[in-house]
Structure formats: C-alpha cells, structure tokens
Amino acid sequence: xxxxxxxxxxxxxxxxxxxxxxxxxxxxxxxxxxxxxxxxxxxxxxxxxxxxxxxxxxxxxxxxxxxxxxxxxxxxxxxxxxxxxxxxxxxxxxxxxxxxxxxxxxxxxxxxxxxxxxxxxxxxxxxxxxxxxxxxxxxxxxxxxxxxxxxxxxxxxxxxxxxxxxxxxxxxxxxxxxxxxxxxxxxxxxxxxxxxxxxxxxxxxxxxxxxxxxxxxxxxxxxxxxxxxxx
Amino acid sequence: xxxxxxxxxxxxxxxxxxxxxxxxxxxxxxxxxxxxxxxxxxxxxxxxxxxxxxxxxxxxxxxxxxxxxxxxxxxxxxxxxxxxxxxxxxxxxxxxxxxxxxxxxxxxxxxxxxxxxxxxxxxxxxxxxxxxxxxxxxxxxxxxxxxxxxxxxxxxxxxxxxxxxxxxxxxxxxxxxxxxxxxxxxxxxxxxxxxxxxxxxxxxxxxxxxxxxxxxxxxxxxxxxxxxxxxxxxxxxxxxxxxxxxxxxxxxxxxxxxxxxxxxxxxxxxxxxxxxxxxxxxxxxxxxxxxxxxx
Numbered sequence: 248x249x250x251x252x253x254x255x256x257x258x259x260x261x262x263x264x265x266x267x268x269x270x271x272x273x274x275x276x277x278x279x280x281x282x283x284x285x286x287x288x289x290x291x292x293x294x295x296x297x298x299x300x301x302x303x304x305x306x307x308x309x310x311x312x313x314x315x316x317x318x319x320x321x322x323x324x325x326x327x328x329x330x331x332x333x334x335x336x337x338x339x340x341x342x343x344x345x346x347x348x349x350x351x352x353x354x355x356x357x358x359x360x361x362x363x364x365x366x367x368x369x370x371x372x373x374x375x376x377x378x379x380x381x382x383x384x385x386x387x388x389x390x391x392x393x394x395x396x397x398x399x400x401x402x403x404x405x406x407x408x409x410x411x412x413x414x415x416x417x418x419x420x421x422x423x424x425x426x427x428x429x430x431x432x433x434x435x436x437x438x439x440x441x442x443x444x445x446x447x448x449x450x451x452x453x454x455x456x457x458x459x460x461x462x463x464x465x466x467x468x469x470x471x472x473x474x475x476x477x478x
Numbered sequence: 479x480x481x482x483x484x485x486x487x488x489x490x491x492x493x494x495x496x497x498x499x500x501x502x503x504x505x506x507x508x509x510x511x512x513x514x515x516x517x518x519x520x521x522x523x524x525x526x527x528x529x530x531x532x533x534x535x536x537x538x539x540x541x542x543x544x545x546x547x548x549x550x551x552x553x554x555x556x557x558x559x560x561x562x563x564x565x566x567x568x569x570x571x572x573x574x575x576x577x578x579x580x581x582x583x584x585x586x587x588x589x590x591x592x593x594x595x596x597x598x599x600x601x602x603x604x605x606x607x608x609x610x611x612x613x614x615x616x617x618x619x620x621x622x623x624x625x626x627x628x629x630x631x632x633x634x635x636x637x638x639x640x641x642x643x644x645x646x647x648x649x650x651x652x653x654x655x656x657x658x659x660x661x662x663x664x665x666x667x668x669x670x671x672x673x674x675x676x677x678x679x680x681x682x683x684x685x686x687x688x689x690x691x692x693x694x695x696x697x698x699x700x701x702x703x704x705x706x707x708x709x710x711x712x713x714x715x716x717x718x719x720x721x722x723x724x725x726x727x728x729x730x731x732x733x734x735x736x737x738x739x740x741x742x743x744x745x746x747x748x749x750x751x752x753x754x755x756x757x758x759x760x761x762x763x764x765x766x767x768x769x770x771x772x773x
Contacts, residue, residue, distance in 0.1 A: 335689030363690040
C-alpha cells in the first residue's frame with residue numbers, strides 16, 4: 248500500500264475539533280488545522296481565544312470533546328498511556344507558566360528533558376551548555392531556576408523544549424517576558440531548529456515576532472481558526 | 479546512558495533529598511525486624527530446648543509384681559503396638575535401688591538400712607520423637623495404665639504440660655507479632671515513600687509532561703523500597719545478634735539458662751527474614767508508586 252506524500256508529510260492533523268470545558272465553556276469550536284514537517288506556524292489571537300487549549304490538546308494534557316487529532320499519523324484519542332509517553336518525548340513544549348522546578352538548577356531543569364530519553368551525560372552536558380550559550384544564560388547555569396527573573400525562566404523553559412531537537416515544538420507565548428535582545432535570541436533558536444527540520448507552532452499575541460514573517464499565520468478568535476496571509 | 483544507571487542515580491538523588499524520612503523508615507524497619515526476630519529467636523531456642531529435654535523423656539511403668547518372661551514379652555509387644563518407642567528396659571527392684579543410690583550420690587547413706595524390697599518392678603520406656611508431644615504422651619500413658627498388672631505410670635506430666643503450653647503461647651506471640659509487624663512495615667514504608675512522592679509531586683508532574691516512562695518513575699521508587707528493606711532488616715538482624723551475644727555472655731552459667739544451650743537463628747532463617755523484609759518494603763513502595771503513576 249502506498250501513502251500519498253502529502254499525507255506522509257503531515258505531522259499534525261486536526262479535524263473538526265471542539266473542546267468544551269465543563270459545564271459549557273466552549274474553548275475551541277469545530278477547528279481544523281494541518282501542520283507539515285518542517286513548518287513554522289504562528290498562532291495568534293487575544294487572551295482566551297483558545298491558543299493554550301489547542302497546545303494542551305496537542306500534548307494530550309486535554310482530550311477533545313469532538314473531532315480527531317492525529318500527531319505523526321496517530322490518533323491521540325486511541326493512544327495508550329505508554330504511547331502518550333512516547334509521543335510527549337517527541338514534542339518539546341515551552342509552557343506559558345514555564346513549569347520549571349524552582350529548587351533545581353537551570354542545568355538540571357533543561358537536562359531533565361534529555362534524561363527521560365536516556366541521553367548520555369556527555370551529550371546532555373554538551374547540548375545544555377550550547378543552549379545556555381545561545382539564549383545568553385550561561386552565567387545562570389548552576390542557579391536554582393526559582394531565583395531567576397521571569398524572562399530568564401522563560402528562556403530556560405524554551406531551552407528545555409528545544410533540548411532534544413524534537414520533531415514538534417510547541418511554544419506558548421515564548422516571548423511574553425523577554426526584552427528585544429532576548430526575543431531575537433529565542434527566535435533565532437526557533438529558526439535554527441526549524442531549519443533542522445522541526446515543526447514549530449508558536450502561540451503568541453506579540454506581533455513583533457511574526458511581523459514580516461514568511462511563515463504561516465493562523466488566527467484564533469472565540470475558539471475558531473482563520474488563516475491569515477503573512478504580514 | 480542505560481536505564482539501570484539512570485534508576486540508580488535517580489534513587490541516590492531521591493535519598494539525598496529526603497534522607498531524614500528515609501532514616502526514620504529504615505529505623506522502623508530495623509525495629510520491626512528486631513522485635514519479630516527476637517521473639518522468633520526465643521521460640522526456636524525453646525523448641526530446641528524442648529526437643530533436647532524430650533530426648534531424656536521416659537515413662538516409668540510401675541508393676542504390681544515381678545513379671546514372668548512371657549509377661550515381659552507380652553508387655554513389650556503391647557508397648558510396641560501403641561507406637562514407635564526407642565527403648566524398653568525392664569528394671570528389677572535391685573537395679574532400681576542401685577540407680578537410686580547413684581542418684582543420691584554422697585547422700586546415699588540414707589539408704590543404708592534399707593533393702594530393695596520397697597521398690598516395685600518397673601519398665602522404663604523411651605518414646606520415639608513422634609510420641610513426644612503432649613497429647614500423644616498423655617494417651618500413651620493412659621494406654622500403659624490400662625495394661626493388666628500396671629499400678630502407676632510416671633512421666634513428669636505437669637512439667638511437660640506447662641512447657642507445652644509455654645511453647646504454644648510463644649508460638650502465638652511469634653505469629654501475632656509477625657502479623658502485626660508485617661502490616662506495620664507495609665504501612666510505614668508505603669506511607670514514607672508516599673511522603674517523599676508528595677514532596678516530589680511537582681517534579682513527577684513535570685517528568686510526565688516530558689514523557690517520562692512508567693519505569694523511569696517507578697524504578698527508583700522500587701529500588702528505594704528494596705534498599706530500605708535490605709538495610710533495615712540487615713541492621714535489625716545485626717542488632718539481634720549483638721543482643722543475643724550480650725544475653726549469652728551475661729546470663730549463661732549455673733541456673734535456668736544453663737538448661738538451654740542458646741543458639742542464634744539458623745542461617746537459612748536469617749536469610750528468609752531478610753528476603754521477606756525486602757519483599758515487604760518493595761511491595762510497600764509498589765503500593766505508593768501505583769498512586770503516583772496516575773498523574
């Protein structure tokens with residue numbers, strides 16, 4: 248049996264997905280979206296538009312009320328818990344609330360993502376140091392992440408998402424707490440990962456990062472998606 | 479890096495993070511093992527002493543008159559009919575008198591003006607091991623009493639009865655303490671590990687988001703339980719050995735303790751206690767880890 252190349256190319260396929268939080272909060276309404284391998288997509292929209300819900304669905308932290316979500320060809324509704332673990336290992340997520348361990352050092356927080364994939368200590372050290380350098384937080388390497396500023400914590404969360412150079416990276420408001428220089432560094436990291444083949448979905452309402460972009464731009468409003476032309 | 483080295487390094491990190499709670503649990507396991515094995519040690523020594531005393535156990539059957547050789551053969555046949563006996567001796571009054579003299583030692587002059595005629599003819603019966611429990615001995619004694627020409631049967635009835643009840647009581651204590659300690663150990667270990675798990679709840683949540691497998695989370699917790707069980711029971715058994723040596727040194731000598739040759743638990747029993755403790759602690763960990771995997 249042969250597969251159509253475009254089918255094979257899809258990494259995320261969302262078909263008519265609705266998400267309702269109890270009792271009756273409609274977060275997403277009948278949305279469909281396809282992301283291809285190596286694509287970079289900006290997901291824009293005001294607060295409460297449903298961006299975070301969409302990212303939660305993609306990481307199996309939430310399940311859709313209706314519709315189908317396929318990641319790498321696997322329907323997340325039918326995944327076993329073991330398959331979910333494997334899937335999460337292949338998705339790097341930079342959460343809006345960072346989800347770092349405040350007592351652990353910056354190095355340990357980033358290394359954790361590689362440890363769960365049983366990478367060697369040498370490889371972990373090399374990659375973490377490289378990411379710290381790229382995001383200009385090398386001097387914070389051994390500081391507990393709880394002692395960092397929000398901007399620094401955000402960069403640690405991004406470094407953790409990028410650590411394994413996963414095929415899919417989801418970033419929720421990755422530049423929300425960053426100054427221009429740090430924003431540029433983060434975007435340069437995303438560009439590099441994207442050029443290496445990672446699919447990246449960035450949920451943001453920071454217009455400065457998608458201004459003049461040649462990448463796809465999707466707009467979420469009241470739980471519904473509209474595709475925009477690049478700005 | 480292999481999964482095993484990850485599990486061990488993670489275990490070491492967990493222990494470092496919650497060493498005070500781990501220490502308390504190890505201490506609890508040590509105490510539990512010490513209390514249980516102490517009672518068990520007393521029990522095994524008492525049983526051993528009982529069997530040693532049983533080796534000297536004999537029933538003395540006093541006869542009304544001197545038996546003829548046919549009668550002796552009949553008595554021997556009847557005795558063997560009841561069950562296995564090791565030895566049967568017919569003791570004449572003269573032999574009994576000589577034995578009495580010997581038993582009295584330097585004070586045998588009290589027998590100076592007496593002859594053996596006041597002593598009855600008797601049979602000494604040494605029962606086999608199968609007959610040495612209280613109920614069997616009792617029914618053997620009743621059986622012997624019912625034989626024609628028997629006036630009395632003696633075997634230290636009340637002493638054997640008391641000793642047998644004491645052994646039963648001890649066995650009950652061992653079973654009860656064992657059961658209670660079993661539950662205490664499982665409860666304590668699973669709760670301690672749950673405490674460390676609660677303390678690491680945020681970390682486990684993040685690990686889940688990063689795609690940590692069940693074994694990545696479960697492995698270190700199970701190794702923790704294994705180590706707690708191994709260390710706790712080893713310390714408990716070591717403490718028991720020290721206590722045993724102290725008792726042996728300070729209480730051996732003439733008197734009650736001299737009746738018993740104290741011996742430590744056999745190696746196989748010690749290993750069994752160790753294995754059971756390790757299994758209990760690992761099960762305790764398993765109980766708590768199942769809950770945390772629901773994150």
